[in-house]
Amino acid sequence: MLHIPFVIPAATRVRRAPRLCARAGFVLGLALAATPLALAAPPAAQSAAAAAPTASPPATVTPPPAAPVGAASPEAAGEVDTRGLDTEVQGLKKDAVDLNKDLFILEEELLFPANTQVAVFLSMDVGDFFALDAVQLRIDDKEVINYLYTPREVQALLKGGVQRLYVGNLKVGRHELVAYFNGQGPNQRPYKRGASIRFEKGVGAKYLELKINDRQQKLQPEFMIKDWE
Numbered sequence: 001m002l003h004i005p006f007v008i009p010a011a012t013r014v015r016r017a018p019r020l021c022a023r024a025g026f027v028l029g030l031a032l033a034a035t036p037l038a039l040a041a042p043p044a045a046q047s048a049a050a051a052a053p054t055a056s057p058p059a060t061v062t063p064p065p066a067a068p069v070g071a072a073s074p075e076a077a078g079e080v081d082t083r084g085l086d087t088e089v090q091g092l093k094k095d096a097v098d099l100n101k102d103l104f105i106l107e108e109e110l111l112f113p114a115n116t117q118v119a120v121f122l123s124m125d126v127g128d129f130f131a132l133d134a135v136q137l138r139i140d141d142k143e144v145i146n147y148l149y150t151p152r153e154v155q156a157l158l159k160g161g162v163q164r165l166y167v168g169n170l171k172v173g174r175h176e177l178v179a180y181f182n183g184q185g186p187n188q189r190p191y192k193r194g195a196s197i198r199f200e201k202g203v204g205a206k207y208l209e210l211k212i213n214d215r216q217q218k219l220q221p222e223f224m225i226k227d228w229e
Helices: 010-034 037-049 075-112 149-156
Strands: 117-125 130-140 140-146 163-169 172-186 190-201 206-215 220-228
Touching: 010 037, 075 206, 117 130, 117 149, 130 149, 130 163, 172 220, 190 206, 190 220
Parallel strands: 117 206
Antiparallel strands: 117 163, 130 140, 130 172, 172 190, 206 220
């Protein structure tokens, strides 16, 4: 077979050149359009970073000044003030008690001077044969006191307490004291006994003591009046 070479005339190639350039430009545009946007992102990010306002530096926090060494806190100062106030209150109470005691003594000295004063005390050493309920005192045939006892007072006497039963005034000379004791005797029966004493009242104060004791031999109580000369 006879092959005849196909030759494109030069004029034809010249006419097709613009078309090829246009086609090449179209293909290049498509390629650029298909390029990922990330390639163009860095300039935009740089511009955005440049446009963003500069952040202000963090504010510096100044710590509160430290309390001086040895300075007490408000709570501790309040406790100190409270303790001081309690101490003052206790001191005032003690002063009030002492003042009341001094006033009581002064009142007794005014009402019962030493040259006319007579005082009667009572003590007990019983528990088996007598339970005290009441005591009546008569001086020179005149009733001066009739005292009723509570169980608490009786217990105090049984534990060794001494009661000042009566204080009064007597003129100088001879006098008689009679005491009547009421209570429960052996076998829980009503029991009443009396005791008397004649005494001489001098210039100074006079002290007498009523004593209630158990007599083990006779299985009954014993009542006595002692003169403290």
